[in-house]
Amino acid sequence: MEASLSARFYKIAYRFGFTPWERLETLPAAQQALAMLDRVERERQPPYGAALDIGSGTGVWSVRLAQRGWQVTGIELVGRGVKAAQRRAAEAGVAARFTQGDITKAFAEELGLRQDYRLLLDFGTIHGLDAAGRAAAARLIDAVAAPDATLLMYALAPRSRGMLPDGMDRQAIEALYPGWTVVEELAFDTAGLPDSARRDDPHWFRLDRRG
Numbered sequence: 001m002e003a004s005l006s007a008r009f010y011k012i013a014y015r016f017g018f019t020p021w022e023r024l025e026t027l028p029a030a031q032q033a034l035a036m037l038d039r040v041e042r043e044r045q046p047p048y049g050a051a052l053d054i055g056s057g058t059g060v061w062s063v064r065l066a067q068r069g070w071q072v073t074g075i076e077l078v079g080r081g082v083k084a085a086q087r088r089a090a091e092a093g094v095a096a097r098f099t100q101g102d103i104t105k106a107f108a109e110e111l112g113l114r115q116d117y118r119l120l121l122d123f124g125t126i127h128g129l130d131a132a133g134r135a136a137a138a139r140l141i142d143a144v145a146a147p148d149a150t151l152l153m154y155a156l157a158p159r160s161r162g163m164l165p166d167g168m169d170r171q172a173i174e175a176l177y178p179g180w181t182v183v184e185e186l187a188f189d190t191a192g193l194p195d196s197a198r199r200d201d202p203h204w205f206r207l208d209r210r211g
Contacts, residue, residue, distance in 0.1 A: 004015050012167040014078045014081055020138050024061050025064070027189070027192045027193065028189040028191045028192060029189040030114070030177075032186060032189055032204055033061075033152070033154075033163070033187075034124070034156075036184065036186075036206055037065075042160075047071075048070050049117075050067055050071045050073070050114055050118060050119075051070035051121070052074075052075065052117040052119070052121070053065065053121045053123075054120060054122045054137075055103075055123070056081070057135050058081055059084065059086070059088040059089055059096065061087025061121055062074040062085060062098070063085075063088055063089055063092045063094055065088065066096045070211075071095075072094075072095075073099065073117075074096060074097070074099070075099050075101050075111060075113070076098065076101075077101070078100075082098045082100045086098055096209075099111055099112055101197040103125075103137045103140050104129060104132070104136040104137055105136065108140060109138070114144060115144050115146075116144075117146060117149060118148060119208075120149060121153070122139060122153035122154075123154055124127075124154060124165070125137075126138075126139055127155035127167050128153075128164070130136065134176055135176070142177075145209055148209065149209045150206060150208050150209070151177070151207040152205070152207075153173075154188055154204045154209070155173065155202065156200040156201065156202050157200060157202070170182060170203075171207055179209060180209050182205055182206070183206050184204070185205050187201075188202035188203055
């Protein structure tokens with residue numbers, strides 16, 4: 001099957017080292033993400049359990065989660081990203097497992113994924129897929145999420161952007177995840193980003209799986 005525009009974009013981006021999304025952890029929006037994690041963790045007792053970083057890239061957020069006490073698996077489409085994530089985790093001295101795979105084309109067993117992830121991160125992956133890819137990814141997420149799971153994600157407002165993500169709004173997210181409830185929505189802090197980022201109107205979302 002021909003690779004999607006999104007997949008081709010990320011493979012090219014990693015090949016040439018164009019990964020501006022990796023800057024997120026240095027921006028004010030990262031504090032929003034960490035505050036969301038704080039709220040999730042306050043509702044649980046350590047050890048927190050398993051976490052899945054969807055589209056883990058070079059492991060920025062996987063390492064953060066491992067440092068906070070989560071048992072982390074990162075899944076990434078691009079091999080260069082996986083290798084960089086493994087190096088990052090080793091340098092940080094944390095245990096995190098990274099696997100290369102396409103969440104739109106593989107089953108949990110093929111990717112070596114568990115079926116009890118209590119926290120799932122989607123910091124910019126699903127909103128860049130086409131309709132079929134989103135549906136396949138949502139099925140995989142449903143298959144591996146624990147009954148009390150939380151999904152944290154961000155998405156740009158929907159519009160055509162060529163090879164860049166088309167984005168999703170709350171209505172599209174709720175339709176994609178009927179077994180989940182959006183319990184939090186925040187405007188993404190675009191401080192430190194170009195004006196085009198504000199026009200993209202990004203938002204953070206927290207979804208809790210319904211019992």
